[in-house]
Amino acid sequence: MQEFIDTTLEDVDGNYFAYMTDPNPGWANLADCGNFVCTGPKNTLYKFTNNKYLGVAPMPEKTPSFLIIPDVPGYTDKFENCVKKKEWNAYMCVNNPDVGMLLFESLDEDRWDRNVAPIFIQNFADSKQ
């Protein structure tokens, strides 16, 4: 998670504001992440709070506070108040306080040697699906 607070954006074009890189398919190898590509770049969150804008702004609304999350097909398109930004390979979320980072870790002794993936989490009480 990268937190940007009180940022001034002056003459920043929306086409070049951000780009969330996809994982490199070449990372799916024994030296890196085994049979799966490392998905770290898809598990990121950029949080902007109290932006100020001068000149060309990256979005016409000049939104002071928003989130950027990577485009994960079949997942992020279900988030409320998030709009796809093709140029960013990402979604921009406004007024969505529920988005955050959930971290969990195996405490097994062999956690560095044994991968459990992929993991799917469902919240039946609030699930939209």
Add this chain to the structure above:
Amino acid sequence: MTNNIAGGCISYGFNAPGHECGKSKTQTTFRNNVAHSVGGGKNGIGAAIYPSSSIDSKSATCFEASHFTAYKCVEMGIFSSYTSKKVIYNGIVAIDNVHGIAAQTVVATEDENTEFGSEINNCKIFGDFADSLDCPPDKSFCSGYSKCGIFTSQNNANGAEKYHASMMKHLPTWKSASGSGGWKARAIFRNNHFKGFLSAT
């Protein structure tokens, strides 16, 4: 080290120690220096800032770099990726560097659950300028780079990794140059000014 200019260097303009955190207004460890046109070799970094226990005995907990300017470096204008709980940049000016600026920390594997991270505060980060005079009108010897203002922070737990099977050291999911992402690491950017990012190059 104050008031120096390093230009046209191979790999690094400066390799300099950080100063005590919170002393940016008065520090003279590394102040008002400028690096530009750094490239070639394996790197192109304006200044690599490292924690120095001879400068500050608390540098393993926090070290800071401030009041430095870098322009037209083929990698980061300023860069740090050394073992300390926190690195802070304050009052840096970065202009037209290919990979912007980067503040990263590394902690030992046994500290992966402790709080550590990076801060970039009060910096001015410029993209390109339409009226740049560096290139001739026909652009004959200028190369365009796809640039960014911030090389986003990786704050990793690393250490000797002697308990890890080397073939799986990047598990569970994070792909980084060294070690795994810290569970409580934070990357904070406060009161920074980005200007002139109107194209990709």
